[in-house]
Amino acid sequence: MSTGKIILSAIAASLLIVQSVNAVEPFENIAHDMLKDSIAMRTVSGPGNETPEFAAYLADKFKKAGFPDQDIMIIPYEDTAAMIVRYRGDNSSDKKPFVLSSHLDVVEALPEDWEKNPFELIEQNGMLYGRGVLDTKLNVVTLTATFLRLKSEGFIPSRDIILVFSGDEETAMASTRLVTQKYRDQIDAEFAIIADGGGGNLDENGKAFSYSIDSAEKTYADYEVTARNPGGHSSLPRKDNAIYDLARAIVKLSEFEFPVMQSPLTKAYFEKTAKLESNPEISKAMAAFAKNKNDMDAVKVLRSYPQYAGMTGTTCVATLLKGGHAQNALPQSAMMSINCRIFPGVGSDATMAQLKKVLDNDNLEWHLAAPVDESDESPLNEEVFSAVERVVHDEFPGIPIIPTMAMGASDGMYFRIAGIPSYALTADFIKPSDVFAHGLNERNPSANLGRAMRLWYKLINEWAG
Template sequence: MTTFDTSSSVPATGPSAEDEVAGICRDLLRIDTSNYGDGSGPGERAAAEHVAALLDEVGIATEVFESAPRRTSLVSRIAGADPSRPALVLHGHLDVVPAQAADWSVDPFSGEETDGLLWGRGAVDMKDMDAMMLAVVRQMAREGRRPARDVVLAFFADEEAGGTYGARWAVDHRPELFEGATEAVSEVGGWSVDIDGHRAYLLQTAEKGLAWLRLVAGGRAGHGSQVNEDNAVTRLAAAVARIGAHRWPQQLTPTVEALLRGVSDLTGIGFDPEDPATTDRLLAALGPAARFVGATVRHSANPTQLDAGYKANVIPGAATGTVDVRLLPGFEDEGWATIERLAGDDVRIETIHRDVALENPFAGDLVDAMSGALLAEDPGASVLPYTLSGGTDNKSLHRLGITGYGFAPLRLPADLDFPAMFHGVDERVPLDALRFGTRVLDRFLATC
């Protein structure tokens, strides 16, 4: 695709990135892009068209494409100061998980601003980062500035359902859009936590693998009054109970161990990788983030759905359930074998969606650029690596050999339970954090 050269733009007056980021985020929050995972939602077209218009307004051309009706993504390519270097993919997703309005304090698609916070579904995951990306590249275009290297700017559909209609589709059908790119940055990293009175930013360098599985049990159908030792529901229930009740052992990956050692240095709490109790104490020092990060010290497998039968007095011939499995990088084969053992020989496992675990070095020029940009705006803070218990579109880009990190920089109040708002109720982001993030991203793109 055509590479857009921001240095050729005629500098124009306009709001700064800090001035307009909240408005961009608010407008995105008001576009309902709920992804139900079954194709029934509104899709991302309206949001994609809005983003394309914002980029077109400052002269940045985009390619907008659809993998299915209304499942819309868009990509731009911005020329860097050093075109000989490999390109960087800066990407976000436009879809959000659904929200039940009755559970919220505000309309989840109102983009309401209250007490210095912007509320709405996607304020955290991840229209905040989408807005920061847009605000920064718009300002660069107006001022005629280039990023340090070519940037592939992408906004994908369908991340919340595994990227089948978004990043995965783009990678499989339009790989030329990412030609020459070797690294990527996106969501769920670069946000701050308070550790014993010291602010630290968690840079996402790894993420667990995922497997959404369907368990299928067969049996002999019949009348509910009869003795039936070949009951599909009983067989499925036993498998689901074994998987759900299994206590996975602690297994520390290099990224998790590096995080725990960093927390130990900041707090003075001793760390022994052979003693799970010390891990628990160090995780507790992360405050509201402890539960979120704590899910990365072991595999997890949570039953999420059950389906069987059609009448109280009829024994069905089949029963199904679904399980959400998250496996640690480096231990995936072992975890998968355990799931098969727990399911048992009489229950068939079908894969709904499966994707790889990722683990990247907490070192190198890209990590230095991310850390440097954060510390330039917040001197005296620390930057630590962490593993994401969920997944991102970096899994899809990994298929092209692109190394992905999580870097959506936000300086947050110490008492804000930010991780709990991912897919949670009353999702909201501080306006000050958005302005901070735009400054950090601007620095990062100038030096990455």
């Protein structure tokens, strides 16, 4: 009997613990239902794109929650749609509004390649599965549900809060460009939070060890460099040859390193990451580089690791090669593609000028493969960073909040170009081995749903309470 009693009370105790860990946040169930509905919508660019339906679905939720029609704007664009929702404040804080942004679209997913149906929300062993659970429908629905919750509580923000959902972040980003250019007055804000990047980092044991805020991104540019030659019959060889000219240029490119650069962001990044890095060689180099960007021993170490090389300056690499037109002809042309990730503030023109100097052949033709969008680094905004730190520390006390520079592009770039500093962060705490965004069997720990409801609620209260 007594043994039984002990077991019973042990069960009761463990039930209590389970209950407190799994406590459902207000409106979390609503967010969960919306996540389920949204995963079932194929918001993929191309025929059958259901992004406009998703926007209409969300607009309906806002309307039913009491947001006035004029504050809910759907902006159709080709096969997709963006939306802007304004939560009007009483302006008691005298501050400009802030933007919370994410994207409605997802990357294509082929059901035959997946283990599970990508367009169905499936929960298994503490994980949510489905296309977009990580990138980034969980953010869209938790931001929406937080607006609904605040409205139901009668909350009146001290400044306007503007939700911006873009419709083609994963492809052309044209809807973001449209919103940030043509609807610039509708999104005028002090800063924009991009819920699509940054976030919490778990180690392989599931322990949170840091939190990232993407505050800049490198500029992406492709240059096509072509050597031309009159060519001729291969039985009549000459010293001048398009392939040889290009080959000499390639060797020069391979030997070139761009100047070392450091910004307030990368300095802070290396200072903080040095303390987390377990490899003593890298950790020492990070700390030394943060102190002195001209410490070339430190630079050499950092540049020998691909994941850190790009944080020390611009990087360019040859990625494609084409040349000649027949086995028995002197080549009339030879072309390489150079892909660059340009340090914020440098500019794609200056980068091309530098490369021309390095390759040192006036006869090479240069061509920018596609127009380049470039944005400067956003300043490390104290209001943003200190609020995020307080809110994240409620979840995981003491973990460092690290400003980071993304190597790829996000909607944040277009807000920066429009003069609105932007910061990418999410409530997603995940380990690298679980990140399958854009890939197969995309997943996100279930705990991030409730966490997102807490995080957005608290952040909005920090910035507009």
